[in-house]
Amino acid sequence: MKPVYLADFGLACSLGRGKPEVLAGLRQRSQPVATRHLPGMMGGDFPYHAIPGSAGDWNERARELVRRVSEEAGGGLIRNSPLFIATSSFDIGAAERGEADIAYDLFAAKVADWLAWTGPVHVISTACTSSLNALLAAHALLASGEVEDALVLGIELDNRLTLAGFAALQLLSTTTSQPFGLHRDGLVLGEAVAALRLTTGAASRWRLLGGAHVVDGTQPTGATPSAVVAMHRQALAAAGLGAGEIDLIKVQAAGSPVNDGVEAQGLREVYADMPPLVSLKASVGHAMGASGAVELALLACCLDADAAWPACRDALDEALGVTLATVRPEGVRRVMATILGFGGSHASVVLERT
Structure with missing residues (x-):
């Protein structure tokens, strides 16, 4: 099996468009959050992490963002390699405005055309775990030696359907995202686009060691402690680590009242000596299918020596038995990154600093 490296990445989220803007936004410590309004009995005003700036209609804006993050990651260098598109909402935002038909294959072709992509295109849609599953699929392909490069593209852009669905399930906060917080009352959604360029051709700063995907459909809208435990243990085994x-x-x-507790329970069972923990949802919101790629890219930014660290502003729930790191931990070499999502999907990847 060949070693697989994260060669570079691009990112657009509520903190900014491109790594320099994202880092500047993170240093501000207090980022403005937009509001989205939904009519009806289950509606109201909900906080929302929107990408700053606009470029016309939905498709024009999406094309500009996809091109920006791909070029920032160096995607233009490997256009004949496999492209993995990860999303949970595709271009439903454009369809809501009458600017696109609802056709998944057309969306994939549209994104490939935006990038002038000539290599094979794969679409991964497993709700919130889409990006991490795309990363795992790309890792398997590269590690086998079939190809030397690939681009994983996470896309989740503003639409009313996703927001309305979460609101109808009463899963949204009307205030702020409070990871492991004492007064947590739900999720805050957000839009984001991220690109991760993988390679076996040359060593770079981070090596992708592997990961795991565990599905437990007994709780279709949330996580289960046993699946959280299995996910962590399988990812550790795949990475050859304890x-x-x-x-x-x-x-x-x-910031989910139930899921945060389930996740904390699973963590306590796997890790006798709990390593430092970090959540990025309060900084960029929950970007659904793009969240795995988005949060990996943001975490890589945060682990730079001169970067800011995500602020932990709210009181933590001591009953959960876990805490969040308030400053960047020293000597971070190996990182476990997880996403828990709808359909009982639990995914994780392990990275090692080379």
Whole structure:
């Protein structure tokens, strides 16, 4: 099996468009959050992490963002390689405005055309875990030696259907995202686009060691402790590591009253000595199918020596038995990154600093 490296990445989220803007936004410590309004009995005003700036209609804006993050990741260098598109909402935002038909294959072709992509295109849609599953699929392909490069593209852009669905399930906060928070009351959604360029051709700063995807459909809208435990243990086994060799865990911790507790329970069972934990949902919102790629890219930014660290502003729920790192941990070499999603989907990847 060949080693697989994260060669570079591009990112657009509520903190900014491109890595320099994202880092500047993170240093501000207090980012403005937009509001989305939904009519009806289950509606109201909900906080929403929107990408700043606009470029016309939905398709024009999406094309500009996809091109921007792909070029930032160096995607233009590998256009004849496999492209993995990860999303849970496709271009439903454009369809809502009458600017697109609802056809998944047409969306894939549209994105490939935006990038002038000539290589094979794969679409992964497993709700919130889409990006991490795309990353796992790309890792398997590269590690086998079939190709040397691939681009994983996570896309989740503003639409009313996703927001309305979460509101109808009463899963949204009307205030803020409070990961593992004492007063957590739900999720805050957001839009984001991220590109991760993978390679076996040359070593780079981060190596992707592997990961795991565990599905437990007994709780279709949430996580289960046994699946959280299985996900972590299978990912550790795939990476050839023990629990004590993980230096940092990027948790889901989206502020859900139930799911945060389930995740904390699973973490306590796997890690006798709990490594530092970090959640990024309060900084960029929950970007659904793009969240795995988005949060990996943001975490890589946060682990730079001169970068800011996500602020932990709210009181934590001590009953959960876990805490969040308030400053960047020293000597981080191996990172576990997880996403928990609808359909009982639990996914994780392990990265190692080379």
